[in-house]
Amino acid sequence: MAVELKELTKRSENYSQWYNDLVVKADLAEQSPVRGCMVIKPYGYAIWEKMQRQLDDMFKETGHVNAYFPLLIPKSYLSREAEHVEGFAKECAVVTHYRLKNAEDGSGVIVDPAAKLEEELIIRPTSETIIWSTYKNWINSYRDLPILCNQWANVMRWEMRTRLFLRTAEFLWQEGHTAHATREEAEAEAQKMLHVYGDFAEKYMAVPVIKGVKSANERFAGALDTYTIEGLMQDGKALQCGTSHFLGQNFAKAFNVQFVDKNNKLDYVWATSWGVSTRLMGALIMTHSDDNGLVLPPHLAPIQVVIVPIYKNDEMLKKIDAKVEGIVNKLKAMGISVKYDNADNKRPGFKFADYELKGVPVRLVMGGRDLENNTMEVMRRDTLEKETRSCDGIEEYVQQLLEDIQNNIYQKALNYRNEHIVKVDSYDDFKEQIEKGGFILAHWDGTPETEDRIKEETKATIRCLPFDADEESLTPGKCMVTGKPSARRVLFARAY
Amino acid sequence: MAVELKELTKRSENYSQWYNDLVVKADLAEQSPVRGCMVIKPYGYAIWEKMQRQLDDMFKETGHVNAYFPLLIPKSYLSREAEHVEGFAKECAVVTHYRLKNAEDGSGVIVDPAAKLEEELIIRPTSETIIWSTYKNWINSYRDLPILCNQWANVMRWEMRTRLFLRTAEFLWQEGHTAHATREEAEAEAQKMLHVYGDFAEKYMAVPVIKGVKSANERFAGALDTYTIEGLMQDGKALQCGTSHFLGQNFAKAFNVQFVDKNNKLDYVWATSWGVSTRLMGALIMTHSDDNGLVLPPHLAPIQVVIVPIYKNDEMLKKIDAKVEGIVNKLKAMGISVKYDNADNKRPGFKFADYELKGVPVRLVMGGRDLENNTMEVMRRDTLEKETRSCDGIEEYVQQLLEDIQNNIYQKALNYRNEHIVKVDSYDDFKEQIEKGGFILAHWDGTPETEDRIKEETKATIRCLPFDADEESLTPGKCMVTGKPSARRVLFARAY
Numbered sequence: 001m002a003v004e005l006k007e008l009t010k011r012s013e014n015y016s017q018w019y020n021d022l023v024v025k026a027d028l029a030e031q032s033p034v035r036g037c038m039v040i041k042p043y044g045y046a047i048w049e050k051m052q053r054q055l056d057d058m059f060k061e062t063g064h065v066n067a068y069f070p071l072l073i074p075k076s077y078l079s080r081e082a083e084h085v086e087g088f089a090k091e092c093a094v095v096t097h098y099r100l101k102n103a104e105d106g107s108g109v110i111v112d113p114a115a116k117l118e119e120e121l122i123i124r125p126t127s128e129t130i131i132w133s134t135y136k137n138w139i140n141s142y143r144d145l146p147i148l149c150n151q152w153a154n155v156m157r158w159e160m161r162t163r164l165f166l167r168t169a170e171f172l173w174q175e176g177h178t179a180h181a182t183r184e185e186a187e188a189e190a191q192k193m194l195h196v197y198g199d200f201a202e203k204y205m206a207v208p209v210i211k212g213v214k215s216a217n218e219r220f221a222g223a224l225d226t227y228t229i230e231g232l233m234q235d236g237k238a239l240q241c242g243t244s245h246f247l248g249q250n251f252a253k254a255f256n257v258q259f260v261d262k263n264n265k266l267d268y269v270w271a272t273s274w275g276v277s278t279r280l281m282g283a284l285i286m287t288h289s290d291d292n293g294l295v296l297p298p299h300l301a302p303i304q305v306v307i308v309p310i311y312k313n314d315e316m317l318k319k320i321d322a323k324v325e326g327i328v329n330k331l332k333a334m335g336i337s338v339k340y341d342n343a344d345n346k347r348p349g350f351k352f353a354d355y356e357l358k359g360v361p362v363r364l365v366m367g368g369r370d371l372e373n374n375t376m377e378v379m380r381r382d383t384l385e386k387e388t389r390s391c392d393g394i395e396e397y398v399q400q401l402l403e404d405i406q407n408n409i410y411q412k413a414l415n416y417r418n419e420h421i422v423k424v425d426s427y428d429d430f431k432e433q434i435e436k437g438g439f440i441l442a443h444w445d446g447t448p449e450t451e452d453r454i455k456e457e458t459k460a461t462i463r464c465l466p467f468d469a470d471e472e473s474l475t476p477g478k479c480m481v482t483g484k485p486s487a488r489r490v491l492f493a494r495a496y
Numbered sequence: 497m498a499v500e501l502k503e504l505t506k507r508s509e510n511y512s513q514w515y516n517d518l519v520v521k522a523d524l525a526e527q528s529p530v531r532g533c534m535v536i537k538p539y540g541y542a543i544w545e546k547m548q549r550q551l552d553d554m555f556k557e558t559g560h561v562n563a564y565f566p567l568l569i570p571k572s573y574l575s576r577e578a579e580h581v582e583g584f585a586k587e588c589a590v591v592t593h594y595r596l597k598n599a600e601d602g603s604g605v606i607v608d609p610a611a612k613l614e615e616e617l618i619i620r621p622t623s624e625t626i627i628w629s630t631y632k633n634w635i636n637s638y639r640d641l642p643i644l645c646n647q648w649a650n651v652m653r654w655e656m657r658t659r660l661f662l663r664t665a666e667f668l669w670q671e672g673h674t675a676h677a678t679r680e681e682a683e684a685e686a687q688k689m690l691h692v693y694g695d696f697a698e699k700y701m702a703v704p705v706i707k708g709v710k711s712a713n714e715r716f717a718g719a720l721d722t723y724t725i726e727g728l729m730q731d732g733k734a735l736q737c738g739t740s741h742f743l744g745q746n747f748a749k750a751f752n753v754q755f756v757d758k759n760n761k762l763d764y765v766w767a768t769s770w771g772v773s774t775r776l777m778g779a780l781i782m783t784h785s786d787d788n789g790l791v792l793p794p795h796l797a798p799i800q801v802v803i804v805p806i807y808k809n810d811e812m813l814k815k816i817d818a819k820v821e822g823i824v825n826k827l828k829a830m831g832i833s834v835k836y837d838n839a840d841n842k843r844p845g846f847k848f849a850d851y852e853l854k855g856v857p858v859r860l861v862m863g864g865r866d867l868e869n870n871t872m873e874v875m876r877r878d879t880l881e882k883e884t885r886s887c888d889g890i891e892e893y894v895q896q897l898l899e900d901i902q903n904n905i906y907q908k909a910l911n912y913r914n915e916h917i918v919k920v921d922s923y924d925d926f927k928e929q930i931e932k933g934g935f936i937l938a939h940w941d942g943t944p945e946t947e948d949r950i951k952e953e954t955k956a957t958i959r960c961l962p963f964d965a966d967e968e969s970l971t972p973g974k975c976m977v978t979g980k981p982s983a984r985r986v987l988f989a990r991a992y
Binding site for chain 1: 526528537563581633841
């Protein structure tokens with residue numbers, strides 16, 4: 001067994017340490033010398049690229065186009081929208097100067113005090129302000145609408161406590177920013193994109209999510225409504241996987257973006273924004289992986305199939321090489337990403353452990369006896385089950401197996417999630433239940449004060465008011481804390 | 497004729513203004529409210545995306561992987577490599593604080609003086625320093641080499657005079673950073689990537705380039721050798737389209753990155769870096785476009801074919817719609833990007849002008865008579881030639897036409913470039929010739945002093961020592977300025 005695996009903390013011992021170990025040992029990411037900023041390593045970035053490509057296709061299929069807006073935002077822009085500045089101004093990287101110069105004592109470089117900016121610039125924590133200041137020039141009439149732009153970009157929020165992928169000062173994301181002539185159209189867009197995110201999470205990441213709307217406390221700063229998809233990690237904590245915001249006319253008013261409608265009347269433009277980030281990497285890892293390492297959904301695995309030869313001498317290796325070549329070519333022709341690892345500087349046992357750690361969904365092994373028998377050993381990473389199969393038709397078998405694995409890990413995560421949603425009616429029960437992890441459906445009086453109190457006393461937050469709810473959950477009741485009337489049950493959890 | 501076209505300055509009147517007009521009117525990019533930073537609009541970004549996709553494929557085919565390194569670099573890192581800091585420290589955006597707070601007088605937000613960073617952070621002007629500080633942890637032995645990473649990222653250099661795409665404070669680029677066990681391997685890598693850039697420029701952008709090595713003055717700060725591809729714009733000025741650097745062991749020494757070689761000896765790692773940026777958009781525009789607007793190479797055009805109907809009534813439009821549908825489907829099945837524009841809020845004349853301005857390579861028009869005759873009018877954007885053809889087999893014809901256009905605009909640019917390379921033997925002739933634009937091959941004594949003098953007196957720089965040169969150019973001669981010995985002719989031009 002490879003050293004790397006031995007050193008991976010078990011989930012049952014310390015889930016948090018298991019996650020940290022895994023991200024580093026599976027070569028996904030590491031801390032950088034810049035506090036709170038990460039280096040995304042090639043293997044981690046390859047997964048992110050597959051996510052990007054798929055999401056980008058889905059955005060384009062729904063009529064969106066990509067564009068690029070500046071990294072830096074004038075400080076004054078942030079305060080144009082009153083709630084927005086409260087939410088974001090606190091944690092921004094601020095550019096104050098534009099030049100360095102040599103220190104006179106030869107000790108290196110210093111900031112040139114003569115090169116001070118008249119107005120400080122903020123590294124974008126999100127781009128609503130700079131984009132709406134730009135849209136002002138793009139929009140005159142209803143004919144200019146809708147605008148359906150997306151941007152793939154880096155953003156920065158000066159977080160004090162950071163964890164790789166889950167919360168970093170700099171992260172990568174996409175942010176959609178759309179402009180519409182009517183309230184209805186903007187609301188429909190915000191919901192449509194939430195469903196795109198939901199489909200992506202479930203069909204590609206194999207992460208089941210609960211879709212719903214946020215309470216006022218958890219809303220995006222400047223939004224009228226924030227829609228969310230919420231996943232449940234294996235430690236029972238929720239993770240917000242993506243959000244889509246109906247912004248009303250707030251940013252249009254802040255940046256004075258008006259249009260002439262079909263009746264020749266001036267009105268402010270309606271807006272949405274929506275984003276997912278490298279945080280999805282955290283959701284992917286924590287939903288499926290196990291004590292042996294990553295478990296990747298085949299639809300996003302950079303390497304879907306690895307083939308390892310076991311051989312006693314060069315002659316045998318040559319025979320295996322020749323046999324495997326045809327299988328590799330056929331798998332590639334089927335659109336399957338396959339790696340044949342016949343490198344001679346690592347032993348098979350090391351390779352097995354390494355590819356398990358890296359979550360490659362299917363491993364094929366061919367040894368001397370397999371060569372004689374025209375067979376291979378097939379191992380699936382999700383269950384670690386092995387079987388020996390004939391090489392005839394193995395490509396079709398592997399193709400089907402990849403789909404089986406994709407479905408199986410989704411179903412497994414779905415079962416876990418469904419087993420961890422409970423209804424609770426008293427605050428005492430709630431306090432007891434929340435310690436066990438998972439989602440709780442409970443009644444709440446709808447006030448921010450009660451929500452704050454629950455958060456303070458239990459560290460649980462309202463994840464959302466789920467769109468899909470059974471009849472009982474939608475029946476009015478009494479708040480578990482105050483006893484005041486409650487319109488419906490809402491979804492609580494402790495969250496990342 | 498559409499208003500937009502009327503307002504496009506002619507190249508012969510004012511080339512610089514023509515470029516500025518075209519970038520804005522063709523919806524490629526615009527200035528942002530942040531000084532020197534641009535907004536890349538959806539149509540411009542779609543071209544950049546096609547460039548990215550193609551380059552990324554070429555990088556991966558040559559064994560490279562993508563990764564992501566932090567946006568911010570500790571100030572002290574910049575001064576680790578002595579030449580590097582001289583080249584880059586002067587023009588950097590400096591982050592000094594990490595928080596804003598509400599102004600006490602309620603006037604907005606101010607920088608929180610309590611949130612001052614201990615060490616200032618620089619927005620990356622290029623990433624050698626942060627990447628080599630990271631590689632230190634990745635490299636122990638020759639088995640860890642080579643590392644062949646690329647990064648797609650935004651970078652920032654505080655330019656005082658900016659022009660859209662050509663020189664902006666923030667720009668998008670890719671930067672490859674590779675680490676090797678031997679000098680030979682690193683040198684080969686630097687040259688290999690230059691050839692990848694050259695192939696991309698010629699086969700996809702249809703921009704002929706001269707490949708060569710830079711003189712010491714024009715070398716990247718910290719490189720032992722800088723290789724370049726140089727294009728010639730229609731105004732006779734050169735544009736550096738991409739560079740690839742052999743960095744020797746400079747950055748490995750600056751960041752103490754050593755490895756154990758096969759003979760168990762410690763040595764510093766050898767490095768390369770190479771990059772192309774959104775500047776390529778400028779090269780693309782200025783090489784091919786004309787007084788009617790953009791001329792895009794079919795291999796990079798977001799829309800390769802546009803189809804416009806001309807109709808008198810709804811009934812006729814329906815018939816044209818039905819006829820065109822089959823053609824659209826067949827073109828799409830052939831992998832051709834096609835747009836059928838039957839929008840009824842713009843007249844055909846407006847559409848024609850707009851798609852000309854946007855450089856769509858092929859336009860197909862179907863009117864009432866075409867419908868009767870089973871024909872379409874085909875216009876190619878590069879020559880503006882029109883012809884009427886039968887609809888039978890028109891898809892194959894268009895496919896071939898796109899290749900013809902790709903070849904034709906390359907050949908046209910190549911002819912222009914070749915007609916604008918002259919040999920000059922006296923400095924007086926040089927001064928006269930440089931006013932006419934184009935490349936000049938002349939003898940130079942090899943000293944930075946002479947190069948500086950030429951630049952000062954004529955604004956011309958040495959673009960490169962071309963790899964491909966005729967025998968006469970490689971024959972030693974006398975420097976046109978000083979009369980001192982010259983090893984070979986070198987390539988001069990005024991440049992962007």
